[in-house]
Amino acid sequence: MNQKALFIIFGGTGDLAYRKLYPALFNLYEKGYLKEDFAVIGTARRPWSNDHYHEVVMSAIEDAGRDSGRTNDDLPRKFASHFYYQSHNVDDVDHYVALRKLADELDEKYDLQGNRIFYLAMAPRFFGTIAGHLKDQALLTKGNGFNRLIIEKPFGRDYPSAKELNDSISGSFKEEQIFRIDHYLGKEPIQSIAGLRFGNALFNSLWNKEHIDNIQITLSESLGVEERAGYYETAGAMRDMVQNHIMQIVSLLTMERPDVFDSEHLRDKKIEALENIQMYTKEEAKKYFIRGQYGADEANTQLGYRDEEGTDNQSTVETFVAGKLITHNPSLDGVPVYIRTGKRLTKKSTQINIVFKNDDQNIFAKDASEKLKTNVLTMHIEPDQGFTLEFNTKTGNQGYNLSPVHLRYRKTATEKAQIPDAYEGLIRDALMGNKTNFAHWHEVSQAWKIMDVVREAWDEEEPAFPNYASGSMGPEAAMQLLADDGRKWVFNPRS
């Protein structure tokens, strides 16, 4: 199914547009979701010609590795011919008048029926200005066509700033017209959480406080801050990873089953799940949330965060967060969700571990202290994609001994290559008006409220950084967090 639309990309000369948006739009064109009735206006400050813009779009496709093995060599050029460049300063009202004129012309030329998607690939401080001018200068379609706004993180630095940002766009766009990208929601293994939970009687019937002991979410990176120090110094791991990506995953794992699998029902259940996460006092936040910053590795071959280029040598920015959240959603009431993310950890891996409760009765025990090994379901998100189910089975011929075995399913390289890039899927969803994989304002705001308490608690004390060595799995306190509850992290790679 294809859809007619005019895309207006603010920040058309930027990194996001070049690396992600142009290749994603091309893939949609190649697959037929966009046919000849679409157009793109790219706007930014640079004075580019349309011809130059076409060259940039074609080279973006080439750099994304999407120009090889194609039978139709003309396709990128044909695709790029739908692109129009308009030099534009977001503060200048006259430019919106010119933009409206061009938009109306293209609407007519390509018969776009007034369908408009405004993609703000720019810093959020511009969102309010752009949204206001789009409305005032009548760029929003009035007829039967749709107006959709796509925006990118960061959605604020805390709840008050997120609300201010949201208020600044909500005068022009209604919530149902706003598509907030959290690119984790565009990843197929994250989308499969709902399928695994609600598409299998086996897991659906076990997904409750009677059977789940705890849930663990790890987003670990082996790289350091690399060239993102400037941004990272103003953000840190909590704002970069926890408030958005991890909290979205938490909501998908703890939500109740929706009656119907559609974006409205899913959204309601996710909001409810986030509202049912226990709100901590500052004292509890200090106890249940651990922050860390990497130092050099033991052999001193890797720099500590404070010595990286572009960071403050006394920086108190966290590069690691671990925490315990407690859900009070009815089915999982009281079940702890341990979360963890960090840079320069032992191994790159995003994974979710569902740790099931042990059977109290071990009929195979040789003595009373012998416990069964815990059953664990692991969802591998990246770089591996798939599942591992750990369970006990009889081994050996002598006596009746049980040992854990791993039932593994992994997507092959070929299967992985066939999965569309997150941006391709998300832009296709926005084009089709499907909001399932976008973050609703209530989700974003509730996640901030939960995290703001932690931030406020942390801000009361100066952290003793650095507190973990590059190549380790973070500060000792992150291990202790689980040990205090008589548990341990399932994912515990050795360097």
Ligand code: NAD
């Ligand atoms: P960038 O600096 O590469 O691009 C910014 C764009 O905004 C450029 O096209 C620039 O010309 C334009 N611009 C800046 N000021 C302007 C003005 N006054 N008037 C008109 N145009 C102006 O940034 P980016 O990396 O493309 O990121 C854009 C946004 O997307 C940021 O908010 C970023 O946090 C977010 N984001 C980026 C990525 C990524 O992969 N690059 C990923 C997630 C989120």
